[in-house]
Amino acid sequence: MSASRTKFYLDKQNAKWMGVCAGIADYTGIDVTWVRIGMVLVTLMGGFPWTLIAYFVAGWVADAKPSGLYTSAEDAKFWQGVRQxxxxxxxxxxxxxxxxxxxxxxxxxxxxxxxxxxxxxxxxxx
Structure with a gap:
């Protein structure tokens, strides 16, 4: 497989907007709902322009997650552990x-x- 399992990817399959929060959730193993809530809280608590800029830069720079990157849920958990x-x-x-x-x-x-x-x-x- 040519795709790296330790690289950050946008998760377009679970995306609400650009897939950045879903990608962060996939990369870290944190539930995507908590990542989205954290993004909103950081934005509202004073990081307004910078969080949006970082969000758009990540959405523009990162690649979309290749389909079939993980063969199973156990495989995804293993690679999240490797990244952590x-x-x-x-x-x-x-x-x-x-x-x-x-x-x-x-x-x-x-x-x-x-x-x-x-x-x-x-x-x-x-």
Missing amino acids: SPARSTRDVRAKFREIDRRLADVETYYTASNSSLAKEIDSLR
């Missing part, structure tokens, strides 16, 4: 691989301890 904390995501993936490796070693130990011919075959493969 790459180190934590890397640590989680490494932990999953360590767990798989440990379980595979347990299976190997079980079968080689009870089957000496299988143990000899496995040793010959190393």
